[in-house]
Amino acid sequence: MSKRPTLDDIRAARERISRLVHVTPLEHSSEFSRMLGNHIFHKLENLQVTGSFKVRGALNAILTLTDEQRSNGVVAASAGNHAQGVAFGARRAGIHATIVMPVGTPLVKLAAVKRYGAEVVQLGETYDEAAAHAAGLAAERGAHLIHPFDDPAVIAGQGTIGLEIVEQLPDVEAVIVPVGGGGLVSGVGTAVKALLPRVQVIGVQASGADAMAQSLAAGELRTSQRTVTIADGIRVARPGELTLAIARDVVDQVVTVQDDEIADAVLLMVEVDKSVVEGAGATPLAALLERRIGLRGKRAVLVVSGGNIDVNVLGRIIDRGLVRTGRLVRIRVMLADRPGSLAEMTRHLARLGANVLHVLHERAFSHGRLDETSVDFALETRGKDHAEEVVRGLEEAGYEVEVLT
DSSP states (O other): OOSSOOHHHHHHHHHHHTTTSOOOOEEEOHHHHHHHTSEEEEEEGGGSGGGBTHHHHHHHHHHTOOHHHHHTOEEEEOSSHHHHHHHHHHHHHTOOEEEEEOTTOOHHHHHHHHHTTOEEEEOOSSHHHHHHHHHHHHHHHTOEEOOSSSOHHHHHHHHHHHHHHHHHOTTOOEEEEEOSSSHHHHHHHHHHHHHOTTSEEEEEEEGGGOHHHHHHHHTSOOOOSOOOOSOGGGOOSSOOHHHHHHHHHHOOEEEEEOHHHHHHHHHHHHHHSOOOOOHHHHHHHHHHHTTOSOOTTSEEEEEEOBOOOOHHHHHHHHHHHHHHTTSEEEEEEEEESSTTHHHHHHHHHHHTTOEEEEEEEESTTOOSOTTEEEEEEEEEOSSHHHHHHHHHHHHHTTOOEEEEO
8 A cells, every 4th residue: 555545545445344344324413404504414433343433444454464464463552442443353353462551541442442352551641652652562572553543554444434425425515524643534535535526524623632733734743732631532642744744635624622512512412313422423513513614504424433432421421511501400598497498498399390309408517597407409400591490489489599500
């Protein structure tokens, strides 16, 4: 394969990996289309083998190795999805795989890599620290290092998504892609621009890990000094030399989104489209929801890159999302310290349609009078308007209400 993968390389990759990966669905979202004023389609790579697009590039890289390279095994560094792809591909090819993963890797991804039979080494706080160790380990063992994005075979494998998009939606007008190191957007952009040059290819990064956006703006590689984002799949401090060069030619723009915006998009994907996605996979939707991209009325494909989200993270995202949208509120009310006061209060809440989730009844630490007690309620409501209606209703009933944040 040439240093820079071509459309023919991507087509060859599809033939190579087709028996082991899914052609993932391209689903129209009527609700998001209505909300955003676009024709929105989701390319559901969260339904891919291993739960992520990464298996495409990893498999292609493994299947292009020589017999000698296979005999020495492979090494990779990854926060999770590339690791699973390499582990899956190595098991299918019957070769040994060693994966170096950062210490904070989500448990769901760590467990999956071990389940595929790979040797796991946990080291470093970030992907870049893990990658440095992986490179040294590969040199020490004589193993082949499979880079998660700056590798022509990996990029060609990811580009097979672009072939599928064009075939599934020939009149597509924009493709929106999560960006970390740039392997996915480089591969998809290469395929899409070769077949449909008019189509916009737009990358989305987390604002806390925006090295590709910085590099494109500067015209040279830039490194983020500190990468902080809930989107661990794209938490990369520095894009690749090859991916940056390709992105210059095939990516029309790169925008960034905040973590709170990513979290809101994850929650909306669960609620509206019934899809569980990880932070990286929700970034294209976040960019549209926050109007970072002007595509009103156009047929846009959002690449939902993966669904391997830790259930604890998902739980926190759901809880915080409910708070931000006013569907989960906490209030503090001073009640007379006598029998029946709490029951009377809960009757008011029932009348107002609020569901009581938790009650904290506090006497010793209350700042009220000795004949009063402080009671905190966690309430489930229908949204901000309903929450405000509940507070007004309690105040009209004579209660002094403090909304807790």
